[in-house]
Amino acid sequence: xxxxxxxxxxxxxxxxxxxxxxxxxxxMRGVGIHQSARLSQLRISERLDHAPRILQFPxxxxxxxxxxxxxxxxxxxxxxxxRVVEWQRNWQRSLGALVVLMIMLIGGYQWGLPWAADTLAxxxxxxVEKRIGDEGWAMVEKDLMEPSRLxxxxxxxxxxxxxxxxxxxxxxxxxxxxxRRSKVGPNAFxxxxxxxxxxxELVMQARNDHAVLGVLAHELGHLQxxxxxxxxxxxxxxxxxxxxxxxxxxxxxxxxxxFLLDQKYSRDFxxxxxxxxxxxxxxxxxxxSPMADLFEKMRDVGKGDAAGRGSQxxxxxxxxxxxxxxxxxxxxxxxxxxxxxxxxGDAERIARLRxxxxx
Amino acid sequence: xxEQISVPVSAAETGRAAAPEGRLASxxxxxxxxxxxxxxxxxxxEYFRIWIVNLLLTIITFGVYSAWAKxxxxxxxxxxxxxxxxxFDYHGNPVAILxxxxxxxVLLVAYKIASEFHWxxxxxxxxxxxAIMPWLLARAFRFKLANSSYRGLRFRxxxxxxxxYRMLILFPVIxxxxxxxxxxxxxxxxxxxxxxxxxxxxxxxxxxxxGAVPLAxxxxxxxxxxxxxxxxxxxxxxxxxxxxFKIYGKAIVMLMLGGLATAVFAAMTGGxxxxxxxxxxxxxxxxxxxxxxxxxxxLFVRPYLESRIQNLVWNNTELADHHFKSTAGTRKLLFIxxxxxxxxxxxxxxxxxxxxxxxxxxxxxxLALLPNGAIEEFHAxxxxxxxxxxxxxxxxxxxxxIAL
Numbered sequence: 001x002x003x004x005x006x007x008x009x010x011x012x013x014x015x016x017x018x019x020x021x022x023x024x025x026x027x028m029r030g031v032g033i034h035q036s037a038r039l040s041q042l043r044i045s046e047r048l049d050h051a052p053r054i055l056q057f058p059x060x061x062x063x064x065x066x067x068x069x070x071x072x073x074x075x076x077x078x079x080x081x082x083r084v085v086e087w088q089r090n091w092q093r094s095l096g097a098l099v100v101l102m103i104m105l106i107g108g109y110q111w112g113l114p115w116a117a118d119t120l121a122x123x124x125x126x127x128v129e130k131r132i133g134d135e136g137w138a139m140v141e142k143d144l145m146e147p148s149r150l151x152x153x154x155x156x157x158x159x160x161x162x163x164x165x166x167x168x169x170x171x172x173x174x175x176x177x178x179x180r181r182s183k184v185g186p187n188a189f190x191x192x193x194x195x196x197x198x199x200x201e202l203v204m205q206a207r208n209d210h211a212v213l214g215v216l217a218h219e220l221g222h223l224q225x226x227x228x229x230x231x232x233x234x235x236x237x238x239x240x241x242x243x244x245x246x247x248x249x250x251x252x253x254x255x256x257x258x259f260l261l262d263q264k265y266s267r268d269f270x271x272x273x274x275x276x277x278x279x280x281x282x283x284x285x286x287x288x289s290p291m292a293d294l295f296e297k298m299r300d301v302g303k304g305d306a307a308g309r310g311s312q313x314x315x316x317x318x319x320x321x322x323x324x325x326x327x328x329x330x331x332x333x334x335x336x337x338x339x340x341x342x343x344x345g346d347a348e349r350i351a352r353l354r355x356x357x358x359x
Numbered sequence: 360x361x362e363q364i365s366v367p368v369s370a371a372e373t374g375r376a377a378a379p380e381g382r383l384a385s386x387x388x389x390x391x392x393x394x395x396x397x398x399x400x401x402x403x404x405e406y407f408r409i410w411i412v413n414l415l416l417t418i419i420t421f422g423v424y425s426a427w428a429k430x431x432x433x434x435x436x437x438x439x440x441x442x443x444x445x446x447f448d449y450h451g452n453p454v455a456i457l458x459x460x461x462x463x464x465v466l467l468v469a470y471k472i473a474s475e476f477h478w479x480x481x482x483x484x485x486x487x488x489x490a491i492m493p494w495l496l497a498r499a500f501r502f503k504l505a506n507s508s509y510r511g512l513r514f515r516x517x518x519x520x521x522x523x524y525r526m527l528i529l530f531p532v533i534x535x536x537x538x539x540x541x542x543x544x545x546x547x548x549x550x551x552x553x554x555x556x557x558x559x560x561x562x563x564x565x566x567x568x569x570g571a572v573p574l575a576x577x578x579x580x581x582x583x584x585x586x587x588x589x590x591x592x593x594x595x596x597x598x599x600x601x602x603x604f605k606i607y608g609k610a611i612v613m614l615m616l617g618g619l620a621t622a623v624f625a626a627m628t629g630g631x632x633x634x635x636x637x638x639x640x641x642x643x644x645x646x647x648x649x650x651x652x653x654x655x656x657x658l659f660v661r662p663y664l665e666s667r668i669q670n671l672v673w674n675n676t677e678l679a680d681h682h683f684k685s686t687a688g689t690r691k692l693l694f695i696x697x698x699x700x701x702x703x704x705x706x707x708x709x710x711x712x713x714x715x716x717x718x719x720x721x722x723x724x725x726l727a728l729l730p731n732g733a734i735e736e737f738h739a740x741x742x743x744x745x746x747x748x749x750x751x752x753x754x755x756x757x758x759x760x761i762a763l
Binding site (some may be wrong): 005007008009010011012014045046048049051052054058060062064078087088089090094097098100104105108126127129236241244245246249250253315 | 407409418419427438439445446448494511546566646654708711736737738
């Protein structure tokens, strides 16, 4: 028998009562109060370390039990606490949950989320990508681009050369090649609606059709593998988990880790697009060293360039080559750790292109 | 059954009948009656385990468990809050919460997709959300209070949706008008805008927000507190809008002084800043510098606003003839927020449950009830709360958590 407080649900008056739990029946007695109920009829609040349990009787009255002996009475009457509560009350198993959570988060980040985004992207209608891309292209074209001043003959030649190239696995990826004069330096990017933008500046810089074709193949790789949409989906996933983790403390606090985690996905996609370009060039028997030369040239130009200039078009789902290049020299000197960058280090990319040529 | 119920009721009747004399007798004692402090008994280490299990189950079930997680979390905080030896309780139904969350998710996805297509779509969704915000808030308050209890008695919220619109639509409307005004100015920026125009487009929203935010906050608290009931006993709210303006005004002055201090600091360390900005990691440094500066001023102003508003609101709230006394201190809150933040960053977020408990502990402990007579004299309200069937899911739609 233990002491408890009864509230009748009509007033806040405290009624001191005694409570007995026997043969799975709870009996409560006090001045003018005598109630009994089967254990199964009671709603018993979950066990907490520093708070009393509350028992709700079928008629709406509640009993507040602070006496710890009640736990023994419950156990003796085969009361089954919720499994989740038992888990939460056990340090070892809670820490086990932490370990499992960590493994899941790391595995999910490394493999799960990219896989899920890839699968989902394949099932989403292309209309979604098209609308996103059209919108982005309208903005980029208005703010950052001017009509191309390249010789029309050059444009025609590049178009024909590229359309004659076979795609690595015989794919028929749809694309639309646009030449534009850039207000933000040499660059090339792909938009999810299938537009590949090649800037005059990059063509001039390259002075070599093979290099331009290599860059176009890289951009086609982004399109073929639907990188824009996948990155968008992956960013949603990372954001959701980050928000769950510390979002309720401060939204600002989530920005830095979210940014860093997203950059790794960006680098992965760049590597994938590079590999696509390598495959495509090799199957068409076009050398890759001109592309490597172009990267080197742009890296050297980037040395004299202000590093911050490229950041303005970061938000468009465009693949901003120049920015990656602009920082390339820094990466080579091992000053900027790779995690901050949206592209792999130039040294790595150039070496990979040259190595592919030697094979 | 009827007999069982009638026994306590008659006991209550006699208790009530006896009350008048008892009260007269205790009038003289009343003044000496000690304040009943609220007390928080939860511990970080216990909540940590609840939090981690909640998180794991939420992720494993792709968010479905989050509704149950919310109920467990709120139960932990309610049941560890004590007043006069007795605890509060939370009765929210996880299934209702889950439905609300699913609806919110659908809306969020719709918004994301809409704004990816064209910003106009996004803006339309935002406007629509603003338009239903008062309705949502009224539902959320209702859900929250109807599911809270103390000593076996439920709280109630009787604010109507019409009232909500009258009191809460002001802010979104002002916001929309300002946004439209700024938008039209920005649109008219052709080529070289004059400095005057830029200044106007920066100052107008500042002035409008300076006026609208304190007023909206006042209206919100008024709506929230003046329509609350504990059983049959009504809460009264009699703070004035003027006092909200005072607090916000001081906060703005603090922000400006903070800006001044930052400027002085920047001037003094200009050389160092330039050197750091010119290094290889300069862009990152500049980014961090901006963010940290913004965050520090926010860190200082936030505890000020929090503590002053909490004190203002509760010192001007009455429950029947009982008063409240809130004594939250800015410096103490600042210390808690700053150390919490530092520890959360250092532990990559693992300190969060401890931080939340620490904050709750202080905020709950800074509140006290000044009872006028016994706090046993509250009676249940038996009128059916229509929040039940229709409103529950909607009430939790955007999971609007309004702090104590």
